Amino acid sequence: MGRLFLLLFKYRATLVFVLLEILSLWMILSTDLFISASAFNSSNRFVANTIRYSNTIHTYFGLTDLNQELVDENAKLKQEIKSLKQSIYDINTLRVDDDEIISQYEYQDAKVINNTTQWLNNYITIDKGSVNGISPGMGVVNQYGIVGKIQSVSKHYSVLASLLHNDVLVSSKIKRTGTLGTTNWGGKNPQLADLKYIPRHITPLVGDTVVTSGYNAVFPEDIPVGIIESVVLKDDKNFNDIKIKLENDFTKLSYLYVIKNKLKVEKDSIESVNYTLAPNE
Amino acid sequence: MNSSSTKLIVQSVIFLILQVVIFRNIALLDVTFCFIYVAIILLLPLEMDRILILVIAFIIGLIIDMFYNSFGVHTSASVLLAFLRFYWGNIITPQGGYEINISPNLKTMGFQWFSTYFLPMLFVHHFTLFFTEAGGFFLFWFTLLKVIMSTFFTFLVILLIQILFFSRKRGI
Numbered sequence: 001m002g003r004l005f006l007l008l009f010k011y012r013a014t015l016v017f018v019l020l021e022i023l024s025l026w027m028i029l030s031t032d033l034f035i036s037a038s039a040f041n042s043s044n045r046f047v048a049n050t051i052r053y054s055n056t057i058h059t060y061f062g063l064t065d066l067n068q069e070l071v072d073e074n075a076k077l078k079q080e081i082k083s084l085k086q087s088i089y090d091i092n093t094l095r096v097d098d099d100e101i102i103s104q105y106e107y108q109d110a111k112v113i114n115n116t117t118q119w120l121n122n123y124i125t126i127d128k129g130s131v132n133g134i135s136p137g138m139g140v141v142n143q144y145g146i147v148g149k150i151q152s153v154s155k156h157y158s159v160l161a162s163l164l165h166n167d168v169l170v171s172s173k174i175k176r177t178g179t180l181g182t183t184n185w186g187g188k189n190p191q192l193a194d195l196k197y198i199p200r201h202i203t204p205l206v207g208d209t210v211v212t213s214g215y216n217a218v219f220p221e222d223i224p225v226g227i228i229e230s231v232v233l234k235d236d237k238n239f240n241d242i243k244i245k246l247e248n249d250f251t252k253l254s255y256l257y258v259i260k261n262k263l264k265v266e267k268d269s270i271e272s273v274n275y276t277l278a279p280n281e
Numbered sequence: 282m283n284s285s286s287t288k289l290i291v292q293s294v295i296f297l298i299l300q301v302v303i304f305r306n307i308a309l310l311d312v313t314f315c316f317i318y319v320a321i322i323l324l325l326p327l328e329m330d331r332i333l334i335l336v337i338a339f340i341i342g343l344i345i346d347m348f349y350n351s352f353g354v355h356t357s358a359s360v361l362l363a364f365l366r367f368y369w370g371n372i373i374t375p376q377g378g379y380e381i382n383i384s385p386n387l388k389t390m391g392f393q394w395f396s397t398y399f400l401p402m403l404f405v406h407h408f409t410l411f412f413t414e415a416g417g418f419f420l421f422w423f424t425l426l427k428v429i430m431s432t433f434f435t436f437l438v439i440l441l442i443q444i445l446f447f448s449r450k451r452g453i
Contacts, residue, residue, distance in 0.1 A: 013331035017364040020339045024360060027346075027353030028413060047347050054302040116350075118308045120415055123350040159350065187420065190311075 048125055048157040052113040059254070066254050073143040105220050106260040108132055110140075112253045115162070117190040122164040124148060126256060129156040137218065139259045145224035145247035146170060146212060147256055158258075164190055164250055171216050172225050175209040177202055183210065183225050183244065190250050193226060195242040202240070204231050210244050217264040289384060293321045297341070301348050304438075312423075313430040316355075318345055319406050320439045322363050323399060324384045327370045331363075338363035351414060358410040365405060373397055387443040399439065403432045 008015065110132075114125035128134055130153045140147045140160050148162040161168050163185060170183040172195065181198045195210055208228045214221025226244035233240050300318040307315055322338045342356030349355060370385070375394055379385075387395045407428045415424050 013335065013364075013367075016332045016335050017360065020335055020360045021357055021364075024339070024342065024353040024357035027356065030352075044347060050301060051348070054306075118311055118314070119351070121351075125350075188423065 045154065045156065048113060048127075048154075051125065052127065055113055062252070062254060065252070069143065069254075076143075100263065104261060104263050106262065108134065108258040108260060110134075110158075110256050110258055112256060113157075115250070115253055117162075117164055117250045120187050121166055122162045122250075123151070124160050124162045124253065124256075126158050126160065126258075127156070128258065129154050129158050131155055133260060134158050134258055137264075138261070139218040140256050141219070141223055141259060142248065142253065142256045144249075145226070146219060147248060147250075147253065149218060150258065162250060163193065163246065163248070170219065170225065171213045172210050173213040174198065174202070174204055174228070175211050175222075177204070177208075179204075180213055180215070181210075181242075186243075191246055192229065192243050193246055195228070195244050196239065198240045198242055200233065200238060200240070204228055204240060204242060206231060217261050217267045218259075220259065220261075285384070289325065292324070293341075296321050297344065300345065305348060309434065310430075312427045313434045314427070315431070315435050315438050316345075316407070316410070317435060317438055317442070319359070319362065319403060319435065320399075320442075322359060323366060323402055324386055326384055327367075327379050331367055334363045334366070335360060354410060354414050357413060358406050361409055362402060362406045366402060369398070369402060387440070395440075395443075396436070399436055400432065403435055404428065407431050407435070 108128060110126040110128040112124055113127050114123075116122045116124075124140075124147070126140075134150060134153050136150050136153055138150045140150065146163060148160040148165065149168060150158050151161045152159045163170065163183070166185060166187055168185070171180070172183045173180050174195075179198055179202045182196045183193050184196060185193045195204075198204060206228055210225045210228065212219040212221060212223045212225060224247045226246040228242055229245040230243045231240055232242075296317055300316065304315040304317055318341060321341060322334070325334055325337070338359040339356060342353075342359035345355040345359075346352055370379075373394065375390075380389070383389050385395075385398060390398070411424050411427050411431075412418065418424075
């Protein structure tokens with residue numbers, strides 16, 4: 001027994017090394033656990049504050065571009081309101097009166113304080129948290145299109161998995177044909193993503209717009225995702241290989257809108273009830 | 282607590298702040314990154330207690346991981362580095378051995394030893410880092426390009442810091 005302890009003592013550095021290495025590998029493998037524990041990521045208050053201060057200067061230089069973007073967005077929104085007003089009499093008969101449906105989506109603005117595009121799994125930190133009613137799973141957009149999904153929330157900050165994250169799948173459709181597919185980032189170029197599961201018999205064209213389908217309760221329908229850049233159909237594949245050029249330039253995000261879907265719980269619960277009933281029928 | 286260990290602690294804190302505030306935002310050509318926090322671990326005295334070094338590397342890795350939102354990736358690479366550092370230091374011992382309790386930097390060891398010590402160690406660290414981050418060997422060449430470019434860039438930055446602030450004339 002004494003010799004065993006002597007042996008252990010002799011190799012104590014190696015043992016500590018193996019122990020720490022196992023600990024960190026466990027951390028890598030249970031990333032999901034850590035991303036939801038806000039103490040260990042950049043929604044931690046100390047970390048977020050540090051990052052925010054270091055970004056203040058950077059933000060200042062981007063103000064000119066930011067102003068232009070806001071003015072453009074305003075113009076677009078005004079245009080939309082105008083055209084809606086013009087057609088309001090036509091659609092009057094079809095109007096929905098249910099208040100809950102009309103105000104189903106609520107938008108919360110937020111400022112980006114940390115953002116990466118170079119890794120395989122990229123996260124964005126924003127300066128709004130649970131105090132502002134944000135909770136994990138909400139969708140995030142900006143004026144150009146979708147940005148990502150909220151992963152973890154602390155009191156004043158949240159971390160979202162950006163669309164440039166390999167685990168983020170967005171239910172999308174090709175606007176022209178209405179075909180349902182899934183958008184997922186390929187991992188290399190921050191401007192391109194893959195549109196998966198578009199079957200053989202559909203022939204998407206380069207230049208087709210891809211928008212969200214609205215089938216999951218995260219994003220509303222018809223939010224832009226990107227434009228088809230290339231379509232390849234291999235002989236042995238069931239699906240088209242489609243690359244889309246993302247509408248968003250993820251390297252220069254500044255202000256985002258978090259979408260709160262008030263009817264999400266209702267939709268999810270009725271769907272889960274149906275799924276559990278189905279096998280018994 | 283003597284003056285050399287105070288110096289090391291101050292230097293480590295400065296490197297950590299530089300890494301988090303400045304070098305975190307730098308990515309040249311999408312493939313070149315800079316991780317000067319690695320120098321904290323490599324510049325610890327070679328005779329220091331190995332367990333202490335491992336623990337320090339673990340803590341530094343954790344702090345960096347918090348800022349990068351990459352759980353355990355930097356930690357595992359740093360701990361591996363801290364472990365291998367001892368053996369690599371032994372292999373490349375100069376004639377007459379090391380002086381007791383000195384930080385192995387450019388001033389004390391000279392350029393040739395410094396680069397033989399740093400470059401392979403940086404390569405191992407970056408290799409582990411980028412391939413764990415990629416979650417395997419798919420995208421192999423792209424990741425290898427990241428590893429090589431970042432190794433040289435990090436080395437260059439560490440070298441510049443050494444020349445500018447730790448040179449014989451000025452000291453720190």
